Amino acid sequence: MSRAPDTRARIEAAALALFAEKGVDGTSTRDIAKAVGVTEGALYRHFASKDELARALFLSRYGGFAAGVEEIRAKAEPFPPTVAALVRFFYAAFDADPDAFAYVLVTQHDHLGGMAADAPENVVAALARTLADAMARGEIAQGDVALVSALALGLVVQPAIFRLYGRLPQPPSAYAEEVTRAVLAAVGARM
Amino acid sequence: MSRAPDTRARIEAAALALFAEKGVDGTSTRDIAKAVGVTEGALYRHFASKDELARALFLSRYGGFAAGVEEIRAKAEPFPPTVAALVRFFYAAFDADPDAFAYVLVTQHDHLGGMAADAPENVVAALARTLADAMARGEIAQGDVALVSALALGLVVQPAIFRLYGRLPQPPSAYAEEVTRAVLAAVGARM
DNA sequence: GGAATGTATGTAAACATTCACTCACATTTT
DNA sequence: AAAATGTGAGTGAATGTTTACATACATTCC
Numbered sequence: 001m002s003r004a005p006d007t008r009a010r011i012e013a014a015a016l017a018l019f020a021e022k023g024v025d026g027t028s029t030r031d032i033a034k035a036v037g038v039t040e041g042a043l044y045r046h047f048a049s050k051d052e053l054a055r056a057l058f059l060s061r062y063g064g065f066a067a068g069v070e071e072i073r074a075k076a077e078p079f080p081p082t083v084a085a086l087v088r089f090f091y092a093a094f095d096a097d098p099d100a101f102a103y104v105l106v107t108q109h110d111h112l113g114g115m116a117a118d119a120p121e122n123v124v125a126a127l128a129r130t131l132a133d134a135m136a137r138g139e140i141a142q143g144d145v146a147l148v149s150a151l152a153l154g155l156v157v158q159p160a161i162f163r164l165y166g167r168l169p170q171p172p173s174a175y176a177e178e179v180t181r182a183v184l185a186a187v188g189a190r191m
Numbered sequence: 192m193s194r195a196p197d198t199r200a201r202i203e204a205a206a207l208a209l210f211a212e213k214g215v216d217g218t219s220t221r222d223i224a225k226a227v228g229v230t231e232g233a234l235y236r237h238f239a240s241k242d243e244l245a246r247a248l249f250l251s252r253y254g255g256f257a258a259g260v261e262e263i264r265a266k267a268e269p270f271p272p273t274v275a276a277l278v279r280f281f282y283a284a285f286d287a288d289p290d291a292f293a294y295v296l297v298t299q300h301d302h303l304g305g306m307a308a309d310a311p312e313n314v315v316a317a318l319a320r321t322l323a324d325a326m327a328r329g330e331i332a333q334g335d336v337a338l339v340s341a342l343a344l345g346l347v348v349q350p351a352i353f354r355l356y357g358r359l360p361q362p363p364s365a366y367a368e369e370v371t372r373a374v375l376a377a378v379g380a381r382m
Numbered sequence: 383g384g385a386a387t388g389t390a391t392g393t394a395a396a397c398a399t400t401c402a403c404t405c406a407c408a409t410t411t412t
Numbered sequence: 413a414a415a416a417t418g419t420g421a422g423t424g425a426a427t428g429t430t431t432a433c434a435t436a437c438a439t440t441c442c
Contacts, residue, residue, distance in 0.1 A: 005411095007417080025216035029402060040403080042418055050402065109356050117358070124358065147366050150353040151346055151373050158345025159338060165300050167308070167315065168337050175338050182342050186373040198391080220428060230393055231429080237391090241428065386441075393434075400427065411416070 008046045010036050016057055020102040024054045058111040061100040065093065066121045073130045079139040079189055082130060084180045087156055091173035094160050102164050105157065127153060131187065141188030148187050155183050199237045201227050207248055211290040215245045215298070249302040252291040256284065257312045264321045270330040270380055273321060275371045278347055282364035285351050293355050296348065318344060322378065332379030339378055346374050 014035035018027040029050055033040045047053040072085045094101045108123075118125045128149045134140045140148075156179060159172040172179070184191065205226035209218040220241055224231045238244040263276045285292045309316045319340045325331045331339075350366055353359040363370070375382065 005417095023214060023216055025214055028400075030400085039419055041405085041420075044403070045417055143369065144360075144366070146353065146359050147350060147369060150350040150359065151370070154345030154347075154349025155342055155377065156345075158348065159341040161345075162337065162341040168341065169335075175335070178334065178338060179342070182377040185376040185379070186346065188376070196391095219426075221426085232394080232431090233392055235429070384442095386439100388439080389437090391434100391436080393432100395431085395433105397430070398428100401425080402423105403425105404423070405421090406419100408419075409417085412414085 007036070007038065007042065011038075011043060011046055011053070012057060015053055016061075016097075016099045016103055019054065019057065020099040020106070024050075024107065054107070055111060058104060058107055061097075061104050062108065062111070062123070063121070065090075065104065066123050066126065068093070069123050069126045069130075070120065073126055073133075076133075079134040079137075080180075080184055080191065082134075083152075083183050083189075084176075086127075086130075087176050087180045087183070088173070090156055091160070091171070091176050094163070095171055095173050098164060101160060105161070124149060124153065134187075134189075139190060143188075151186050152183050155179060155186060198227070198229065198233065202229075202234060202237055202244070203248060206244055207252075207288075207290045207294055210245065210248065211293040211297075215241075245298070246302060249295060249298055252288075252295050253299065253302070253314070254312070256281075256295065257314050257317065259284070260314050260317045260321075261311065264317055264324075267324075270325040270328075271371075271375055271382065273325075274343075274374050274380075275367075277318075277321075278367050278371045278374070279364070281347055282351070282362070282367050285354070286362055286364050289355060292351060296352070315340060315344065325378075325380075330380060334379075342377050343374050346370055346377060 011032065015027070015032045018031055018035060022031075029040050029043055032053075033043055036042075043053070047056065068089050069086065072082060072089060075082070075085075077085075112122065115122055118128075120126070128145050131140070131148050131152065132145045135142055135145065135148075159168060159175055159179060162168040163170075163172050168175075183189075202223065206218070206223045209222055209226060213222075220231050220234055223244075224234055227233075234241075234244070238247065259280050260277065263273060263280060266273070266276075268276075303313065306313055309319075311317070319336050322331070322339050322343065323336045326333055326336065326339075347370060350359060350363040350370060354361075354363050359366075374380075
């Protein structure tokens with residue numbers, strides 16, 4: 001018995017949803033197997049351990065974020081359209097898979113533990129570089145890059161969190177323009 | 192055998208630190224007992240269960256936030272000094288006990304599940320009321336109150352998160368003025 | 383003043399359950 | 413036939429919690 005050749009993908013989807021809702025520690029391998037409709041043993045045909053599953057899930061999803069952010073940054077457009085593109089990108093990712101967004105958001109620190117703080121594949125580092133560049137060009141006010149990164153990220157991420165917890169009536173993508181304006185205002189963009 | 196009359200407080204402090212660092216599910220009652228320097232049985236002299244400990248910890252800490260925010264809001268000062276006071280208040284709380292700040296931040300949704308979304312003791316609801324008032328008075332730009340709440344909260348909270356993860360060189364209280372300015376700019380305060 | 387007693391607090395060991403994971407075997411796919 | 417994939421029962425370790433018993437300290441009674 002083994003219809004459904006996409007078992008690995010179904011395991012990933014089920015685990016992602018459960019991890020996002022109850023946390024990795026709060027989710028058992030039994031929970032995952034039951035959600036997929038398969039026995040625990042089958043899980044281990046595709047992943048060496050629960051930890052490896054959690055890590056694979058994180059790396060694949062996080063990698064998408066990092067690549068998208070770096071691509072937008074590399075275009076080196078003026079600051080306002082760059083911010084607009086970043087906001088739209090993050091919220092498109094949220095719309096496409098809120099579970100993945102929540103999971104990456106919540107577990108990033110656990111999994112990024114080893115990664116260099118300014119590694120090119122680090123999303124926060126890429127954002128900081130974007131802001132540092134804008135600062136160097138005089139497109140935004142001078143200031144502590146780490147702080148300004150936190151401010152900008154907070155503006156983008158918090159509406160998504162509100163949406164996850166049912167505190168926003170619409171998905172954050174509906175507010176992309178307003179959020180972009182808020183970021184530009186908060187970082188003191190010259191317009 | 193039983194010196195140390197402050198066992199309950201020591202249990203709370205140890206549990207809070209462990210919960211903040213590894214999560215409630217990631218922390219065992221044995222971990223807590225070992226950190227306190229007592230046996231597991233002693234834990235159950237003071238708390239009926241691990242869940243009750245987690246809940247008591249949350250409610251006592253969260254209550255302080257709610258009371259502080261509501262107090263500042265009730266003064267009904269003009270918007271800019273109100274925001275400044277709120278930012279200082281949050282960051283003073285962070286400085287006083289980063290573990291408590293992190294724990295409340297991360298677990299609020301789990302514990303607030305039952306609470307009415309606009310209950311007076313709900314911190315986010317109190318912030319939303321503050322912003323709605325300012326909007327009604329024409330002190331800030333018109334807009335979706337839920338979204339504006341998310342923006343303001345994101346600006347305040349994210350620097351604290353950065354600090355917790357070692358991404359900010361100084362505690363957020365050092366940036367209180369800049370964060371206040373960013374909030375005022377982001378919500379379109381007339382100044 | 384000192385034995386008796388009640389209560390709060392601690393210990394050490396055990397408890398049933400759940401955990402992540404493994405293995406021998408069956409079935410399907412190639 | 414060989415490789416890949418799934419099953420179902422099982423493993424030992426770890427989990428939250430309870431238990432039987434011990435100690436400290438305050439109060440009460442003679």
